[in-house]
Structures are given as structure tokens and as C-alpha cells.
Amino acid sequence: MSDELVAASQRNIFYKFLGVGEGPFDFLxxxxxxxxxxxxxxxxxxxxxxxxxxxxxxxxLLLEEYPQWLIDARNAGLIA
Structure with a gap:
């Protein structure tokens, strides 16, 4: 999964992982x-x-970090 996430970081894809219930959520x-x-x-x-x-x-909570990702993705030329 980590290789896929690194590859996806070069595209206009943002992932939000939500830990609900009892963890552990170390992987996330x-x-x-x-x-x-x-x-x-x-x-x-x-x-x-x-x-x-x-x-x-x-x-x-779901939108945390998404606005910053939009800025960074635009600066990297991933989105118009």
C-alpha cells in the first residue's frame, strides 16, 4: 500500500484515513x-x-489538510 500511495502522490488524488473504534491504527x-x-x-x-x-x-475533521493539499498540488502542477 505504501508504494501505491507514493505513486499516487504524483497524481491529483488525496486520501483521508479515519480511525474509528478500537485501534491500533499504527499502519494508517x-x-x-x-x-x-x-x-x-x-x-x-x-x-x-x-x-x-x-x-x-x-x-x-474530514477536510483537515485538504485545503493545504490543494495548494501543494496546484504548485506541483497536479491540478489546474
Missing amino acids: RRLDDLRGRPVDNAHFIEPEGVDAIGDQQFFD
Whole structure:
């Protein structure tokens, strides 16, 4: 999976990994911090009490890092 994520970092693809329930989520954390990508194209979150999170807060969590990825992807010529 890590090789695929590195390859996808050269395309206009952003991945969001969401840890829900009991972990461990070490693999997803490693994907979030993976080296060798020209553009950081992945983000992992592990919200506590996901059942108690309101819709807006959940949506905000899902969009974390995406705005920065858009900037970085544009600067790298991955999107217009």
C-alpha cells in the first residue's frame, strides 16, 4: 500500500484515513507520515467519541489538510 500511495502522490488524488473504534491504527499513522512523496497526499485522523461528534465538526475533521493539499498540488502542477 505504501508504494501505491507514493505513486499516487504524483497524481491529483488525496486520501483521508479515519480511525474509528478500537485501534491500533499504527499502519494508517505510518501512511500519513510516509516519506518520498512529492506532495503529501494523505491524512489520518482518529477522533475520540466519534458518535458524539456533530455533523459540522465531523465534516471539518474530514477536510483537515485538504485545503493545504490543494495548494501543494496546484504548485506541483497536479491540478489546474
